[in-house]
Amino acid sequence: MSTGVDLASFLREGTKTAHNELEEKNILKSMRATHPDLKAWLLGYQTIAVGYQHMAGVICASGFCKNDSRIPDIVATADAYKRDIDALSAEGLAVLDEPPAPPALTSPSQTFGAVWCLNGSRYGARILLATAEREFGAQASRYLSGLRQQQTTPPKQKKRRNTAVPDPSPQDIEHAEALKGAQATFAYFTEIADAIWRVKQ
Numbered sequence: 001m002s003t004g005v006d007l008a009s010f011l012r013e014g015t016k017t018a019h020n021e022l023e024e025k026n027i028l029k030s031m032r033a034t035h036p037d038l039k040a041w042l043l044g045y046q047t048i049a050v051g052y053q054h055m056a057g058v059i060c061a062s063g064f065c066k067n068d069s070r071i072p073d074i075v076a077t078a079d080a081y082k083r084d085i086d087a088l089s090a091e092g093l094a095v096l097d098e099p100p101a102p103p104a105l106t107s108p109s110q111t112f113g114a115v116w117c118l119n120g121s122r123y124g125a126r127i128l129l130a131t132a133e134r135e136f137g138a139q140a141s142r143y144l145s146g147l148r149q150q151q152t153t154p155p156k157q158k159k160r161r162n163t164a165v166p167d168p169s170p171q172d173i174e175h176a177e178a179l180k181g182a183q184a185t186f187a188y189f190t191e192i193a194d195a196i197w198r199v200k201q
Helices: 008-012 016-023 026-032 038-062 069-091 108-120 122-135 145-149 176-200
Strands: none
Touching: 008 016, 008 069, 008 108, 008 176, 016 122, 016 176, 026 038, 026 176, 038 069, 038 108, 038 122, 038 145, 038 176, 069 108, 069 145, 108 122, 108 176, 122 145
């Protein structure tokens, strides 16, 4: 049931801990270092690219929220991240032969939470793209199509991270179930970060 609280605010507050835990993973912290090492940066980038690609696949396979206006862009972004992983693989830099299995999404509300989570990653993508272009230039250019795709969002969705909540209507979304979907998405990215870190140790 709905809590009476604005849905975006509810999800933002409810995923704060999971978001912080992901951000504190060593493999992602290395991306934010002063003048980061390119290979270390690309390891963190794989967490984002692989997680996004596979969660987008789960969202589409669920059959829920297919009329959500964000889905076509999420699909296009997932395809772009796949191109990045393929480019990394061709260079011998991709490290996960078999990524962890993504979580199942069992209701429209859970799927909505996952969609909200991926849509909200635009803010971070903008910062990562700026960092990569500033620090690495042409060295990283061929791996960044996913980040570039995330900059193509319509202007009305560029206002702030995780504020766009279009169709389905928020009143049709069970807040607690949407939170489960969003938390499961963050947990999946964290699982991938841990898997990549183990491979490289």
